[in-house]
Amino acid sequence: MAKKKAKQAKAKAKRAIPKAAPMRKKAVRKAKPAAAQGKMFTAEVTTAPCVPKIQEAVQEWRKRDYPGITDTTEKLLNHWFFNDHFLPNGQRFSYHPFQREAIETIVYLYEVAGKFRSKELIESYSTQKDLRLLQYDLFPRYCLKLATGTGKTKVISLAIAWQYFNAVEDPARFAATTLLIAPNVIVFERLKNDFEGGRIFTQDPVIPPELRIYWDHQSYMRGEPERAHSQGALYVTNIQQLYEARSRPDAEPDALQSVLGPKPRPNLDEPDPFFERVLERGNRVLVANDEAHHTHEEDSEWSRTIRRLHEGLEAKKQPGVVQLDMSATPRFSKGALFPWTVYDYPLKQAIMDRVVKRPFKGVAKGLRERRSDIASQKYQMYLTAGVKRWQEYRDKLMGFRRKPVLFIMMNSVADADEVGDYLRSKYPDEFGGDKLSVIHTDTTGEVRKKDVEEARLIAKEIDDPKSPVNCVVSVLMLREGWDVQSVTVVVGLRPYTSKANILPEQAIGRGLRLMFRGARVGEESTYQETLDVIGNDKFIKFVEDLEKIEGLEFDTVDLDKEPPKIEGIYPDPKKLDRDIVLPVISPILTRKTTLTDEIAALDVSKISVPTLPKKQDDEAAKLFRYEGYDIITLQKMIEREYKIPEVGTSQEVIGYYAKRIASTLKLPSQFAALVPKIREFLQDYAFGEKVDLDTPQMIQAISSGVAEFVTEKAFVQVLRERVVQQNEPQLENDGLPVSSTEPFPWSKSTLKANKTVFNLCAAGNTFEYDFCRFLEGASEVVSFAKLSEDYLHFSIPYIDSRANLRAYHPDFVAVTKDGVHHLIETKGREDLDVQHKDRAAIAWCENASKLTATQWVFHKILQEEFTKLKPDEFEDLVALEPLKFS
Numbered sequence: 006m007a008k009k010k011a012k013q014a015k016a017k018a019k020r021a022i023p024k025a026a027p028m029r030k031k032a033v034r035k036a037k038p039a040a041a042q043g044k045m046f047t048a049e050v051t052t053a054p055c056v057p058k059i060q061e062a063v064q065e066w067r068k069r070d071y072p073g074i075t076d077t078t079e080k081l082l083n084h085w086f087f088n089d090h091f092l093p094n095g096q097r098f099s100y101h102p103f104q105r106e107a108i109e110t111i112v113y114l115y116e117v118a119g120k121f122r123s124k125e126l127i128e129s130y131s132t133q134k135d136l137r138l139l140q141y142d143l144f145p146r147y148c149l150k151l152a153t154g155t156g157k158t159k160v161i162s163l164a165i166a167w168q169y170f171n172a173v174e175d176p177a178r179f180a181a182t183t184l185l186i187a188p189n190v191i192v193f194e195r196l197k198n199d200f201e202g203g204r205i206f207t208q209d210p211v212i213p214p215e216l217r218i219y220w221d222h223q224s225y226m227r228g229e230p231e232r233a234h235s236q237g238a239l240y241v242t243n244i245q246q247l248y249e250a251r252s253r254p255d256a257e258p259d260a261l262q263s264v265l266g267p268k269p270r271p272n273l274d275e276p277d278p279f280f281e282r283v284l285e286r287g288n289r290v291l292v293a294n295d296e297a298h299h300t301h302e303e304d305s306e307w308s309r310t311i312r313r314l315h316e317g318l319e320a321k322k323q324p325g326v327v328q329l330d331m332s333a334t335p336r337f338s339k340g341a342l343f344p345w346t347v348y349d350y351p352l353k354q355a356i357m358d359r360v361v362k363r364p365f366k367g368v369a370k371g372l373r374e375r376r377s378d379i380a381s382q383k384y385q386m387y388l389t390a391g392v393k394r395w396q397e398y399r400d401k402l403m404g405f406r407r408k409p410v411l412f413i414m415m416n417s418v419a420d421a422d423e424v425g426d427y428l429r430s431k432y433p434d435e436f437g438g439d440k441l442s443v444i445h446t447d448t449t450g451e452v453r454k455k456d457v458e459e460a461r462l463i464a465k466e467i468d469d470p471k472s473p474v475n476c477v478v479s480v481l482m483l484r485e486g487w488d489v490q491s492v493t494v495v496v497g498l499r500p501y502t503s504k505a506n507i508l509p510e511q512a513i514g515r516g517l518r519l520m521f522r523g524a525r526v527g528e529e530s531t532y533q534e535t536l537d538v539i540g541n542d543k544f545i546k547f548v549e550d551l552e553k554i555e556g557l558e559f560d561t562v563d564l565d566k567e568p569p570k571i572e573g574i575y576p577d578p579k580k581l582d583r584d585i586v587l588p589v590i591s592p593i594l595t596r597k598t599t600l601t602d603e604i605a606a607l608d609v610s611k612i613s614v615p616t617l618p619k620k621q622d623d624e625a626a627k628l629f630r631y632e633g634y635d636i637i638t639l640q641k642m643i644e645r646e647y648k649i650p651e652v653g654t655s656q657e658v659i660g661y662y663a664k665r666i667a668s669t670l671k672l673p674s675q676f677a678a679l680v681p682k683i684r685e686f687l688q689d690y691a692f693g694e695k696v697d698l699d700t701p702q703m704i705q706a707i708s709s710g711v712a713e714f715v716t717e718k719a720f721v722q723v724l725r726e727r728v729v730q731q732n733e734p735q736l737e738n739d740g741l742p743v744s745s746t747e748p749f750p751w752s753k754s755t756l757k758a759n760k761t762v763f764n765l766c767a768a769g770n771t772f773e774y775d776f777c778r779f780l781e782g783a784s785e786v787v788s789f790a791k792l793s794e795d796y797l798h799f800s801i802p803y804i805d806s807r808a809n810l811r812a813y814h815p816d817f818v819a820v821t822k823d824g825v826h827h828l829i830e831t832k833g834r835e836d837l838d839v840q841h842k843d844r845a846a847i848a849w850c851e852n853a854s855k856l857t858a859t860q861w862v863f864h865k866i867l868q869e870e871f872t873k874l875k876p877d878e879f880e881d882l883v884a885l886e887p888l889k890f891s
Contacts, residue, residue: 051556053150053335053346055130060348062130063106063113073117076668077170077216082109083671084213085163087805089812095798097812098210100163101360103350104156107149108163110348111329114147121145123345136344140303144315148297148330148346152355153514154362157331158196161185161293162205164329166212168291169237173219177324180291181237184283184314186244186307188296191460193243196295197226198465200241215671231282238286240279244299247280248306280310284317289324297330301337333514340554352517353555359530361517362493365562366548367394367539372564374541380420381427384498384541388413388424390564391496391539392432395475398493401571405748407520409493410467411476414544416499418445418480425478441476467491492516493569494537497544513538513548521750531769531795532750535569537562572755574767574793575748583762583788585818585826586740587799588853588861593734594802594810594845600670603727604678609686612719616693619706655698658707659683665713666720670728670808683716691716725808734852743790743818746797756781760788767791772868773816776831780819785879789819803845805838813842821879826853830865 066072071082086105090098114120120129123139123146139146151157165183172181185200187193199205203224206212212220223235227242283290292311294300300307315326333352335343342349355361369390377383391411398409415421425443428436444460466472468490480499495516516536538548538559552558576584663679687707689695696703706712744762754774755765758781766781768774773791780789792799792815800812817829828850832839843865850861866882876882 051342052349052351053148053342054133054136054344055126055347056349057132058130059110059114059126060106062118063110066113066117067109074112075116075171075174076664077174078112078116078167079668080213080216080671081163081167081170082112083807083809085210087807088210088809089800090210091798091800091812092208097795097798097800100159101156101358103151103354103358103360104160104163107151107160107348107350108167111147111149111164112167114347115145115327126347127344131344139345141308141312143312144326144328146328146330146345148332148335148343150335150342150346150349150351151331151333152350152352152361152517153333154518155333155350155355155360157295157333158199158205159209161295161329161331162199162209162211164293165239165291166206168289168327169222170216170219172289173236176288178289180289180327182283182286182288183237183239183291183293184279185239185241185293185295186247187242188299188307189243189245191464192296193227193241194465196241200224200239201226203239213671225279225282227279240283242279244307244310247278247310280314284314284321287318287321287323289327290314290318291327291329293329293331295331297332298334298336300330301335301343351555352551353557355517356557359533361519362534362536364513364517364536364538364548364559366545366559367494367537367564368561369564372539380415380423380498384424387496387498387539387541388428391494392428392435394537394539394564394569395494396435397568398571399475401569401573402493402520404573404575405521405750406470408470408472408475408491409520410474410489410491411494411496412492412516413476413478413496414499415478415480420498421445421478421480428476428478436476439473441478442474444477444479464489489515490518490520490522492518492536493520494539497538497540497547499541499544513551531767532752534750537564537569539564570752572751572765573748574751574755574763574765576744576746576762577764580759580762581744583760583790584742584744585762585788585790585820586742587818588740588857588859589737590849590852590856591732591735591737592802593732593848593852594804595730595732597672597728597730600672600675600724600727601678603724604675604682607682607723609682610690612686612690612723614691614715614719617691617706617712617715619692619696619702653704655684655687655704655707658704659687659698662713662716665717666724669717669721670724672728679720683720686720687712687716721808726804728808729804729810734856736856741797741799743792743797746793749793749796758789760786761790762788763790767793772831772871776817776866776871779876779882780817782877783879783882785821785823787820787822789817791817801842801845801849803838803841805841811838811841813845815846819879825860825862828861828863830863831871832865832867 071079074082085100085108092098114126118129120126121144122142124142127136127138149157149160151160165185168180168183171179185196187196201224203222206220206222206224221235222237222239223232224239225231225241227246292314294307294311299305300311302308311326311328318325330343330345335346337343352361356363367390369386372386372390374387375383375385381388391413395409395411402409413424415424421443425441429438429441442459442463444463463472463474463477467474467477492515495513513536516538519534521532521534538545540548548559659680660676662683663676666679666683667675684698687696688698691712692703692706698704698707746763751765751767754768754771756768756774756777758766758777760781761777766777768777768791777789777791780786794814800814803811803813805811815828816831817827819827819829821827828846830842830846843863846863850863853859853861864882871882874881
């Protein structure tokens with residue numbers, strides 16, 4: 006019965022969806038300039054057919070501050086991307102810009118554009134006219150292409166939270182249940198490490214504080230039984246567990262199960278398979294596929310399993326599936342990207358942004374194969390070069406408490422075993438015993454079953470400095486799931502063929518992840534990590550295929566003449582007399598959880614706004630001016646952003662206003678308190694006289710975009726400052742010594758300086774370099790330090806222009822001979838939040854001075870003024886002051 010049903014559906018789909026001619030032209034996306042990268046990048050990079058136009062639409066939508074989304078989604082985006090976050094260990098955390106763009110893209114397509122089929126995506130956004138459409142285009146399906154090592158799991162966690170929190174209010178449209186599928190056990194183990202016990206949702210800033218009360222969510226790893234019922238649930242498994250459970254001899258056909266329910270388990274101690282449990286929860290289900298390049302074959306068991314779930318939900322009159330595919334290489338066998346790819350962050354851009362290591366092709370004089378049937382002799386030159394390079398990385402990284410790993414890929418199991426034995430005997434101190442591991446794979450790159458447990462443990466522990474493993478030898482490059490950070494040298498000694506079904510990015514992808522996690526990336530990155538790729542001619546040819554696909558041209562490195570360049574910044578034990586201790590003060594600013602009393606005491610008669618027009622052509626409309634706009638210009642600017650749903654009463658309009666204002670202030674519980682104040686404002690003051698809001702004319706007047714824009718902005722401006730509560734500052738401990746900064750790598754400018762506790766003064770730009778040199782030369786300065794934003798956990802809280810609680814990181818600290826301590830900000834350009842930061846820094850210095858026996862003073866030094874003055878002494882610098890605020 007099930008087979009007959011599937012054939013009917015397939016035939017119907019073929020009739021309904023026309024097939025077009027083959028693809029003829031590739032979509033092209035311009036790459037960002039990369040002058041500093043030498044010859045590495047070509048001018049263009051190909052992308053999926055829908056990506057360019059989708060990204061244009063998303064960027065325009067973002068500029069307009071996300072119109073058309075739910076209030077819940079607005080809270081989530083604001084929390085994720087407009088607040089500063091810190092991990093439990095005090096380390097600063099922020100989502101990468103491309104992670105933000107990825108989640109914004111699916112939010113836009115799902116909530117705003119309403120594109121729920123691959124056919125709709127192609128018709129609306131494709132830059133190619135002739136594309137072959139999906140045979141089974143049954144439910145929303147989006148693919149996000151994110152380069153290896155760029156944090157796809159983070160995006161998955163945000164997508165789960167976005168769907169879940171919206172499903173609390175709208176379970177038919179959004180998914181409270183997620184099924185997260187891995188292609189194999191190794192990938193499952195990686196996902197388990199992030200999601201088990203809901204770990205990623207508590208360690209990362211996924212859940213906004215104001216929504217935490219609604220987080221009723223359980224995370225289940227494969228094999229775990231159902232716990233107490235929760236509103237939302239995440240089920241994490243590998244695909245084999247799903248379809249193997251469905252293919253048991255006693256499994257009932259889908260049609261029969263939809264009528265009778267699943268067959269009772271013979272062993273009641275075993276948990277139900279996830280498929281039936283997800284189906285039982287009903288409503289909409291988010292299916293997230295990790296390493297989803299496996300899903301392009303519509304007749305594969307993976308794709309069939311998802312369709313069976315969708316059909317099972319539909320049979321129960323439930324909304325069905327939303328599918329999210331995540332992959333670095335979502336390509337068909339001939340290389341074309343999946344047409345349902347909606348976002349593309351390619352390897353090329355990831356390298357430019359320093360989100361992953363930058364690969365170099367290692368070359369050396371006389372590097373060649375020898376004539377021998379014994380692998381270690383045949384490839385001895387390559388092995389020696391790889392070991393030597395690994396030793397150079399080891400010596401350079403020793404001071405950073407990091408351990409590099411050498412990765413070697415061989416042509417056969419016998420070769421891998423022989424090379425492993427050779428390295429153990431030749432280099433017993435480095436690779437003897439458990440310091441080297443040989444992991445066998447089959448001809449497709451999957452770890453052999455008997456080696457899975459060892460591979461799983463190594464992948465889990467190898468990045469720990471305590472792990473003994475320095476070298477891994479394998480047949481083929483290990484595939485998905487081997488996502489370790491410590492690989493610095495890859496030695497490839499085998500050809501790659503289509504039989505292996507491995508793409509070029511997968512070949513070097515296992516070594517791309519950054520070793521120094523958590524530091525800034527992109528333009529603010531201070532260090533470029535590297536990966537050296539060494540191999541015989543056939544392997545290097547394979548790497549060059551990747552260069553063609555990604556529009557890259559990797560630089561070469563002379564292994565004999567160019568050692569790894571890793572400049573270290575660290576506190577010098579011989580210079581501890583130059584140390585400076587920063588007071589640790591309890592936060593003086595916290596967000597209030599309620600404004601009920603403040604709203605009740607609000608005098609709305611004092612809210613100053615231009616008189617709102619009752620009609621479009623009345624006198625008030627002619628005289629209307631707001632923030633430099635006349636009424637026509639303002640209407641055009643906001644007509645898309647402010648469109649009130651169809652309403653019948655003034656109370657509905659006021660309720661909508663109250664909900665918007667409470668959402669903007671991130672205080673949803675204040676809805677009821679706002680309603681009477683908004684009514685009073687509109688009824689008695691906004692229109693220049695008292696009006697009856699319940700007449701049709703006035704309902705139309707208050708429903709206009711201009712009325713909403715002015716009212717919402719006026720109330721937010723009045724209440725925003727009251728959201729923040731001033732607390733009495735206290736010293737939390739003995740202080741934070743600058744010398745507690747963790748050692749960190751640096752590839753920008755440095756200056757040798759005697760007055761700093763560090764071995765070198767790190768300068769992020771020319772201005773900072775000149776300022777370091779000035780402080781070193783100023784006779785009044787006793788000691789100074791450039792403060793690291795990433796490796797010294799010091800910041801000052803402030804409230805930004807959006808009423809978000811943020812963290813300000815000053816640039817320098819200095820001590821002068823009179824004992825005064827100076828907190829210094831060097832500023833090249835000003836942004837919207839500079840004054841907020843300045844006020845917070847001044848307040849911090851005042852409190853630090855009161856709470857300690859030391860005077861603290863804040864200085865902001867503008868680059869233009871500093872360059873003009875060319876000061877020699879610190880007192881000259883102070884001449885650029887004082888800071889003045891209204």
